[in-house]
Amino acid sequence: MLRGRAVLVLGGLVLALLAPTKAAVADGPSGGVACTPRKLDCDVSVEVPGKPAGTKPGKPANGGGGGGGKPTCALDGEPVPCTSHLGQFNAADACYWRLKDPQPKTRAEAEFTTGLPEDWQPGDPGKFYDVTCPGAxxxxxxxxxxxxxxxxxGGVDVRALADQAxxxxxxxxxxxxxxxxxDGVGLVGMPVWIWNRPGETHTGPASASASAGGVTVTAKAKVRNVTYRMGDGGDPVVCTAPGTPxxxxxxxxxSPDCGYRYERPSATVDGGRYKVTAVTTWDIDWxxxxxxxxxxxxRDASTSVEIREAQALNTR
Structure with a gap:
């Protein structure tokens, strides 16, 4: 018979790591909304215990070219400015279109205008443009x-259409x-596994299009990485792969690709649980x-975990 010897309860440890326990304390529902409809720079978050709180449509990453980046246009395979003193570049005819200001108000002022109907009258719904077509x-x-x-x-704003896509x-x-x-309990020092469950809107790749006036813009997105902050003040975990379930x-x-170890129990923080926050960085081309x-x-998401000290038993 063993006397005065501390024995770690390994069976209980494994059970605590993997199985649910009624003693676990779940987060209460919380959420927030700060969003203007159809804007890219807004947050919508709803947090449910044990479930991620996604942000839709989200904020541009700091220094990451938020706002869609600078558009590029091409003429005969060579880059040209999309906007200049000549107006807005139109890929359909490879010309620059600029709304004429002021607009002609009489037939005499509109003389020699291309596309002018014979029965044109001032006040008709059309507009006059100065069109310049560069190139040899x-x-x-x-x-x-x-x-x-x-x-x-239709004078489509391609950049605005890109935002819609x-x-x-x-x-x-x-x-x-x-x-x-x-809804379970983990132990200090034991491996924590983290992963991003597969899904087009969670892990990508994702693709969507928007059309107007005969113009279609397509946007394609893929995840660059997910940064997990584990709630204990430790270094963040940056995972370039979705992770292994x-x-x-x-x-x-x-975990072979996305894991962590807690060094102290979550009883030291408010609520007795570590809040795990995941920030997904998406790269989008349109x-x-x-x-x-x-x-x-x-895009942000979060969940929480309870971490306890491993218990030792004295056997006699």
Whole structure:
């Protein structure tokens, strides 16, 4: 018989790491909304115990080219400014369109205008544009043009259409998987496994398009990484892969790609649980009507875990 010897209860340790326990304290529901509809720089978050609180549509990452990046345009395969003193570049005819100011008010002022109907009268819904078509052998093209729809069949703002395509991606924060489970209990020093459950809006790649006036802009997004802050003040965990879901047969092994160890129990923080926050960084490319751009944006999610000290028993 053993006397006065401390024996770690390994069976209880494994059970505590993996199985739910009624003693676990769940987070209370919380949430917040700070959003203007159809804006990219807003937060919408709803937190449910044990579930991620995603932000939609989210904020641009600091220094990450938020706002869609600078669009680029091309003429005969060479980059050209999308906007200049000549107006807005229109990929459909490779010309610059600028609304004429002031607009002609008489037939005489509108003389020699391309596309002007014979029955045109002041007050008709069309507009007059100064059109300039740069490039070799195109010097005689352009001039004052009358159009009821404007360039690209409607004067489409390609950059605004890109914003719509990005919003249509419906990107979310990580769908956090974690062992110990949020409704279970983990132990100090034991491996914690973290992963982002697969899903187009959680792990990508994701693609969406927006169309107007015959122009279509497509946005494609992929996750660069997920940064987990574990709630104990330790260094963040940056995971470039989605992570490996925990399974019982892994026992006490360390996660091969996204893991952590707590060095003190969560009883030391308010509520007795560590809040785990995941920040997903998305890289987005968009293109349409001869223009293209890039965007880096982030989405947040969170869950929580309870961590206790491993208990020792004295056996006699």
């Amino acid at each position: 052998d195109r010097q005689l093209m352009g001039g004052m043009t009358y159009s009821e729809t404007g360039p690209d069949g 990005v919003e249509a991606l419906r990107l979310e924060g990580a769908d956090i998987g974690i062992a110990p489970k949020p 925990y399974s019982k047969e892994f026992g006490m092994r360390v 293109e349409g009507a001869g223009q293209s751009g890039t965007l880096t944006t982030t």
